[in-house]
Amino acid sequence: MTATPVLSLNNIHKAFGGVVAIKDFSLELFPGEIVALVGDNGAGKSTLIAIVSGLHRPNSGEILLDGETVSLSDASSARSRGIEVVYQDLALADEQPVFMNMFLGRELTRKPLGLLDKSRMRRETQTMLDQLDVHIPSAGSKIRDLSGGQRQGVAIARATHWASKLILLDEPTAALGVAETAKVEEIVAALKERNLAILIVSHSLDQVFRLSDRICVLRRGVQIGVRSTPETDKNEIVSMITGVHA
Amino acid sequence: MAALSWIKRLDLQRSVIYFGFLAIFLFFAATLHDDGFLTTRNLTNIVLQTAPATIMAIGLVFALSAGEIDLSFGSIVAVSALAAAVAMQNGPMVFGVIAGLGAGVLIGAFNGVLVAYLRLPSFLVTLATLGLFAGIARSMTDLRSIPVINDTFTGFFGSGKLLGVPSLVIWTVAAVAAGHVLYRHSRFGAHVLAVGDNARAAQVSGIKVPRIRLMVLTLCGATAGLAGLLYAGRLQAAKYTLGESDLMTVIAAVIVGGTALNGGKGSIIGALLGSLMMGMLNNGLILMGLKVSDQMIVRGVIILVAVAVSLRDTRR
Numbered sequence: 207m208t209a210t211p212v213l214s215l216n217n218i219h220k221a222f223g224g225v226v227a228i229k230d231f232s233l234e235l236f237p238g239e240i241v242a243l244v245g246d247n248g249a250g251k252s253t254l255i256a257i258v259s260g261l262h263r264p265n266s267g268e269i270l271l272d273g274e275t276v277s278l279s280d281a282s283s284a285r286s287r288g289i290e291v292v293y294q295d296l297a298l299a300d301e302q303p304v305f306m307n308m309f310l311g312r313e314l315t316r317k318p319l320g321l322l323d324k325s326r327m328r329r330e331t332q333t334m335l336d337q338l339d340v341h342i343p344s345a346g347s348k349i350r351d352l353s354g355g356q357r358q359g360v361a362i363a364r365a366t367h368w369a370s371k372l373i374l375l376d377e378p379t380a381a382l383g384v385a386e387t388a389k390v391e392e393i394v395a396a397l398k399e400r401n402l403a404i405l406i407v408s409h410s411l412d413q414v415f416r417l418s419d420r421i422c423v424l425r426r427g428v429q430i431g432v433r434s435t436p437e438t439d440k441n442e443i444v445s446m447i448t449g450v451h452a
Numbered sequence: 453m454a455a456l457s458w459i460k461r462l463d464l465q466r467s468v469i470y471f472g473f474l475a476i477f478l479f480f481a482a483t484l485h486d487d488g489f490l491t492t493r494n495l496t497n498i499v500l501q502t503a504p505a506t507i508m509a510i511g512l513v514f515a516l517s518a519g520e521i522d523l524s525f526g527s528i529v530a531v532s533a534l535a536a537a538v539a540m541q542n543g544p545m546v547f548g549v550i551a552g553l554g555a556g557v558l559i560g561a562f563n564g565v566l567v568a569y570l571r572l573p574s575f576l577v578t579l580a581t582l583g584l585f586a587g588i589a590r591s592m593t594d595l596r597s598i599p600v601i602n603d604t605f606t607g608f609f610g611s612g613k614l615l616g617v618p619s620l621v622i623w624t625v626a627a628v629a630a631g632h633v634l635y636r637h638s639r640f641g642a643h644v645l646a647v648g649d650n651a652r653a654a655q656v657s658g659i660k661v662p663r664i665r666l667m668v669l670t671l672c673g674a675t676a677g678l679a680g681l682l683y684a685g686r687l688q689a690a691k692y693t694l695g696e697s698d699l700m701t702v703i704a705a706v707i708v709g710g711t712a713l714n715g716g717k718g719s720i721i722g723a724l725l726g727s728l729m730m731g732m733l734n735n736g737l738i739l740m741g742l743k744v745s746d747q748m749i750v751r752g753v754i755i756l757v758a759v760a761v762s763l764r765d766t767r768r
């Protein structure tokens with residue numbers, strides 16, 4: 207490919223005290239591409255997501271967006287560059303209504319007093335959820351009153367609405383039933399059409415093979431390899447994850 | 453249909469305070485009718501007496517909603533009132549206002565820095581500063597009371613009236629209105645609630661969590677400072693004992709008013725009603741002719757029941 211990658215990670219290294227979470231990691235993500243990040247528990251997948259979303263600074267290494275070196279110092283700097291994340295814990299405020307979560311940190315206000323424009327946030331939230339076919343009682347419902355699938359739907363709708371370049375999804379279907387999982391996969395596949403780059407963390411190899419264009423394997427912080435999905439199979443990926451050769 | 457959704461929105465947690473408020477009001481109205489409970493004068497008095505507590509309750513709603521607590525306001529009141537009184541001994545009213553509010557804001561910001569940036573628990577920090585500033589209030593004036601003789605000040609913050617409305621009523625209404633708009637209709641209020649609800653979610657949404665923590669505790673200091681000015685204005689004097697007895701009243705008012713102890717949820721209007729309810733309770737028990745010790749016992753029991761009922765509904 208000759209296009210500029212949306213995201214390039216070059217030799218990223220991250221340690222927490224003495225624990226090395228990510229060792230010398232490099233990866234390029236292109237527009238309209240889905241890359242799956244797989245590895246056992248504690249392999250460093252969430253840490254990598256946190257680095258790209260500005261929550262952790264790498265100890266060394268380079269992050270490039272559209273070919274430009276950037277320093278992601280906090281969540282705002284990643285968000286302002288079109289990067290959105292669906293976190294493993296969803297990062298929703300349970301006691302607040304859905305529409306406030308949708309606009310958390312970028313609430314719409316009304317002139318001249320700069321007060322919250324709740325009715326517009328409500329309306330736009332309803333539209334976003336309808337577009338993704340996420341059904342909730344109302345945009346004003348509290349998160350705490352929603353089912354696991356509905357919450358996941360809200361978190362994904364939030365990320366897909368705001369993302370303009372890159373979406374990171376950390377186990378977006380971990381808590382979901384069969385129908386909900388299919389729905390989420392449909393949404394993720396549709397993001398390709400919008401030419402976004404997608405990095406998805408998943409423990410389900412079936413899902414990884416259904417969705418991804420490439421698969422990147424991590425084991426205890428070490429990047430074992432990247433494979434093109436059509437050119438590999440589950441056995442190879444499993445042995446890369448576990449380090450045991452079949 | 454519209455009526456139905458309106459009833460749904462009026463959830464139980466809020467209605468506790470409305471029922472409690474109404475029940476206590478009706479009880480005293482019936483039993484103390486001949487003792488003058490229902491006179492305009494007495495009812496106005498209740499509002500006047502609760503003005504400082506109501507204003508402190510507003511600050512506390514913000515702190516609790518952000519997942520923090522402030523206990524130090526009990527002694528910030530006295531320090532602010534004394535600072536204002538001392539400043540006005542040789543200076544104009546502005547000096548008093550700046551000294552009083554300034555003291556509140558500075559102490560609040562001091563709490564805030566320790567909590568927000570050193571991540572010390574606000575419960576411990578403000579418990580310590582409660583004692584610290586109670587001591588400072590005592591040593592500021594050798595336990596003496598400082599008179600406030602500036603008429604403009606006592607009019608503005610105490611006995612004055614505007615178009616026949618007592619200034620303390622105006623302060624209460626203005627503070628509640630401003631507090632409510634800030635809490636429910638501003639980005640700041642939304643961020644406060646988000647931080648108290650899920651600090652990590654707030655952080656990954658780009659909200660500056662430490663700054664919100666600093667700001668709510670500073671706001672608590674400011675409301676306690678304003679309460680200090682109101683006490684100094686109404687009593688025309690400042691003393692180290694001011695605000696000492698407000699700690700329990702204000703916390704009870706806020707909890708009964710539907711604010712969650714663990715953050716993310718609250719109500720300014722509820723806190724106002726809670727504060728008025730505490731005021732009615734004090735007033736009614738005095739009118740009933742109870743001994744001070746019996747008043748304390750009855751009040752304690754009622755607060756316990758009210759808080760227990762409200763928390764049952766506020767908890768998730």
Ligand SMILES: Nc1ncnc2c1ncn2[C@@H]1O[C@H](COP(=O)(O)OP(=O)(O)OP(=O)(O)O)[C@@H](O)[C@H]1O
Nearest residue numbers: 222225226227245246247248249250251252253254
């Ligand atoms: N904030 C932190 N402080 C210290 N150590 C951490 C921190 N975050 C992660 N780690 C460590 O880094 C390693 C990688 O953790 P990470 O959460 O990235 O794994 P993961 O691949 O997402 O696992 P899972 O599949 O269980 O979600 C683990 O050893 C973990 O204990």
Ligand SMILES: [Mg+2]
Nearest residue numbers: 251252294376
């Ligand atoms: Mg993880």
